[in-house]
Amino acid sequence: MSTDFQAARAALGARLRELRVSAPGGQRLTGSLLAERLGWPQSKVSKLENGRQTPTAEDLRAWAKATGQPEVFDELHARLQGFESSVRSWRRQLAAGHRPVQETWNSLIADTSVMHLWQNSVIPGMLQTPDYARHIFLRYAALRTSVRDTEDAVRARIKRQEWLFRPGKKFHFLVWEAALRVRICPLSVLAAQLDRLTGLIGMDTVSLGIVPFSAPLKLLPGNGFVILDERLATTEDWHAELWLDDADTVATYMRVWKTLSESAVYGHEAQQIITQARRSLDAP
Missing domain, CATH: 1.10.260.40 (lambda repressor-like DNA-binding domains)
Structure with missing residues (x-):
């Protein structure tokens, strides 16, 4: 705390x-x-x-x-x-299930023009397939013994992806290679998820950077976080989600994002790393 x-x-x-x-x-x-x-x-x-x-x-x-x-x-x-x-406990947030949390995020994204995201352990929610998202929600509902409104939560999360296709928005996703390989779901679901990622590369509203395992890092990967219009930074821990809106803190998160992005690859190189992770699922 x-x-x-x-x-x-x-x-x-x-x-x-x-x-x-x-x-x-x-x-x-x-x-x-x-x-x-x-x-x-x-x-x-x-x-x-x-x-x-x-x-x-x-x-x-x-x-x-x-x-x-x-x-x-x-x-x-x-x-x-x-x-x-600023400290939103999961116990309170999930009292009515995951769907209300997803709808809150839908409203936040609707009011955001530029988003920067760093994720080190899971595919970002806005880029998830329904099957991948379903397994994430089921895992966390079991951990937190919260209401299981899985299908409603999946629909709410997938609805947020509509903003990926709206002109005037810009989403800067930065993902560590580990997130491509975490087997939190069946291999067939992960394979489809990685196929989905490759299809997003080159979109006008999306910048997808992958930080390879082999890349030298200036900072430890740390927790995932999101920055919305450089006015709000959010990050998750096991007990709560932190909403941080003071200017100095948001600026710190922005510096972290920019520093991590120096180790990232984009475009064809990012696609190659995703493809390698995809092929590893077929290895004996």
């Missing part, structure tokens, strides 16, 4: 404690009494006040009401939205 996120959560916890201590009514409202009033275990009150648990909007509304200060809910909710906008 990022330090900024934890600091913001601790500050919200301190504010909750302040509301409890200053609750009107004359009687000192202890943590135990508040827990009883809310019907919660006392440990939950302690965790929220000490910044060890992230409250939901419903938790904050109940807290404000139970401490006799319902009017502070808007303030508490704004704090929550402020620090959750």
